[in-house]
Amino acid sequence: MEIPMTIVGAACGAAWRRRRFLALLTGGSTVLAVVAALLIPPLYRASVLLVPNQTGSSLSAALGDLTGLAGQFGISTGGEDPSRLFPEILQSRSLTHAILRSKVTASDSTSAVYLDWLGVDGATEAQRLEKGTKLFQMARSRVVLNPKNSSVKVVVFDRDPLVAAGIANRMASELDRLNQEIGRKNAREKRVFIEERRREVLRQLEADEEELTSFRVKNRNYIGSPQLVLEFERISRRVRLDEELALTLARELEIARIDEYKDVPVINVLDRALAPAERHSPRRAMIVIATFTISLLVGLALVLAWDGRRQFWSSFTAPGTTGMGR
Known part of the structure; x- marks a missing residue:
């Protein structure tokens, strides 16, 4: 009894018969x-690792500024950890445009605006920025959030290793700059509000003190009248409340003035980007x-298909067989 040829055997046989074709292909x-x-x-790959600032009380104030920064970009915090907004802010249009307009220095010491370095063309500057933003966000950068510790890795790809490292570090610096800018703006608005409120309280305090003085002049013997005593206590209580409020606002005003010129970093750069020695791709x-x-x-697939087709048609033309149409 003749043993039928296996599929592997058939494939090997067909491949051997068509070995020249396989070799050429x-x-x-x-x-x-x-x-x-x-x-x-x-393409070279450079990355920078960012972690939220963990400096105690400074963190809450810093993250509060970050929440305000997110609002400037139309990003809703939703009550979540503001540090989770890092990817959205790092990939925002405002930050990307700032990166594209910055200057870069390559390994051969040549300098250029990053948008020109990418070779982005366009009829207008707005079109170039739009194309550059898409290119940078889709092909030249990546932002990865680690939800376990809220750390963020910023990865940049470029044909020059020094440019890749420089842009990655600049993204971290730009995030910190934007935060400080918004933080100072918020602190300035807070200071202006406190100053205006303090002026109102001082005016009210002055009016209440004048009323108290007038009451004492007009009612030197008010002790003998329960109604006058009650009126005196009411005016005195207003004066004390105004004094306490004015003192509290004075303290808050000093804090606001300090915050206006205080640098509270939201991020710590755990690992700065270094120029990679080996290419990524x-x-x-x-x-x-x-x-x-x-x-x-x-x-192999073509050879098997070719061989199978040849055997199929040969079965119709072999002696003793009945072909189609006969």
């Missing part, structure tokens, strides 16, 4: 992959191996 594809891998410009060996494997599999 896999060899040609591999050579093209090598050339393409060598022509693809390298392309992974040339992987490209060549993957191309060789895929081309070999495609070639």
Whole structure:
């Protein structure tokens, strides 16, 4: 009894018969992959690790400024940890535009505006910024939040290692700058409000003191009248409340003045970006191996399909068989 040929045997037989075709296909594809891998410009990867500031009481004030900063970008905190807003702010249009307008210095000491360095063209500056924003956010940067410790990793890709590291560090600096700017603005608005409120309280205190003085002049013997005593206590109580409120506002005003010029960092840079020594992509060996494997599999599939088709049609033309249409 004749043992039928297995699928593996059939595949090996077909591959051997078409070995020249397979060699040309896999060899040609591999050579093209090598050339393409060598022509693809390298990209370098630099990253900076940011963590929320953990300096006790400063943290609540700093994160409060961050919440205000998020409001400037139209981002709702939803009552969550404000440090989780880092990715949204780092990928905001305002911060990205500031990065694109900044200057970069390459490894060969050449300098250029980052938007020009990316080679973004456009009829107007607005169009260039729009294209540059999409390119930077989609292909040249990535922001990853670690929900366990609220740390954020900012990753930047560029054809020059020094530029990649510089942009990553600049994103961290820009986040801190924006926070300080909004924090000072909030502190200034708070100071103005407290100053106005304190002036109102001082005017009210002055009026109440004048009323108390007038009462004493008009009613020198008010002790003998329960009604006058009650009126005296009422006016005196208003004066004491005004004094306490004025004193509290004076303290708050000093704090607001200090906060207006105080730098409270929201973030700590745990790991600054360094210029990478090795490229991140392309992974040339992987490209060549993957191309060789895929081309070999495609070639085998074509050979098997070709061989199967030949056997199918030969069965209709073999002696002693009845073909279609007969």
